[in-house]
Amino acid sequence: MPHDGHDHLSSSGHPFRKDNDTPLTYWQLMEISVRELMITKGEFSSTEINKQIEIMDARTPANGSALVARAWSDPEFKKRLLKNGAEAARELGFDIGPMHLIAVENTEHVHNLIVCTLCSCYPRNLLGFPPDWYKTKEYRSRAVKEPRSVLEEFGLVLPAEINLRVHDSTADMRYIVLPMRPKWTHEMNENDLARLISRDSMIGTSIIGSNP
Amino acid sequence: MTIPPGTSITIKDSAQPGHIRTPYYIRGKTGVIERSLGEFKNPEQLAYSLPSSLYELYRVRFKMSELWNHDIENPNDTVEAEVFSHWIEEYNNAT
Structure with missing residues (x-):
């Protein structure tokens, strides 16, 4: 029921989640910059970062x-x-x-x-x-x-x-x-x-x- | 010297700025040393990448009636928090 006037709800009755297409905050930009810089300088690789995230998620x-x-x-x-x-x-x-x-x-x-x-x-x-x-x-x-x-x-x-x-x-x-x-x-x-x-x-x- | 467990101590009532790990609700309050935890670097320095010497860390037990003035659910209930030695007021050894 997309036109029932309840625009904030999806047809399944759940609220829509807003897209996160707003500009980056200062600290988000800082995190991305530092991370990319350290990868460029060879401190660690993006594979190692993902591996660490996987370890955290697995706990x-x-x-x-x-x-x-x-x-x-x-x-x-x-x-x-x-x-x-x-x-x-x-x-x-x-x-x-x-x-x-x-x-x-x-x-x-x-x-x-x-x-x-x-x-x-x-x-x-x-x-x-x-x-x-x-x-x-x-x-x-x-x-x-x-x-x-x-x-x-x-x-x-x-x-x-x-x-x-x-x-x-x-x-x-x-x-x-x-x-x-x-x-x-x-x-x-x-x-x-x-x-x-x-x-x-x-x-x-x-x-x-x-x-x- | 490490303060022995069971000693009654008071937390400094200071409102200094910075990365403080002593929550406001225990400042100026009196509690009892539950145990000492060993020496740790001071987060007030570490948070700003400053060198830090080692401070004894304690677990201090407070009665709800000491922390809150009214609407206490049960006077025998307690809150324990970790407090660095430099946040503890001078205390009387004899007590």
Whole structure:
């Protein structure tokens, strides 16, 4: 129905996305110029840039899930993870570069939530790109002021007796939540456990729920 | 000397310009050292390609009731943030 007066909607009912044919901003132009200059000077090739982008795109929360599943299955590994998250991640073979990682453990008494109020610091090497909401001013400002209301909007109502700890990634550390392992999973192997562990449970905006 | 965990400290209430990694909501507030993280270069210098010496970085735990004046959801909830040593006020060793 292209002529029904709803010009901002496509015939499928979705809003049109504007073409990005506006002039480049100052910083876009700067990025392209520096990149092309460095390619011309032989610092690196466009193939290498694309390869790096592919590596970034390939990172998914599955890496973090594998880490948590190992911690759930191996108490000694869990101790090492809580002591030094980065070393534990490297032990599992994840290339996390120079990242410093702190794993914070959810228990019956404590729930942890991760935020970066200043920008969007996130353990990308383990969880991939952060979700869009993680980068919004709304989440970043509200998570340190009214975290329980934020969690409720994610469908997680925390009992008052649970101590909520919000972790603001203000400097060099990155954080991952070690969710609580549900009792009903006690017979599951590591691979099956990993499939249960969601991205949001490692940010702290959800928990691993009851047996589906 | 590294400040031991459990020490009560206050964050400097400064409003200097630049690339500051100490968020406004903790400036002038009192919290407790949760752990020290080792020494790191200062982002306030690094952001401008200036050389930086090493500063101790701490995780500091604040109570919600210290950070916000009203409408606190739960007084026992906490916020922890990383703070460089030069943002911490002189503190009394005995406390």
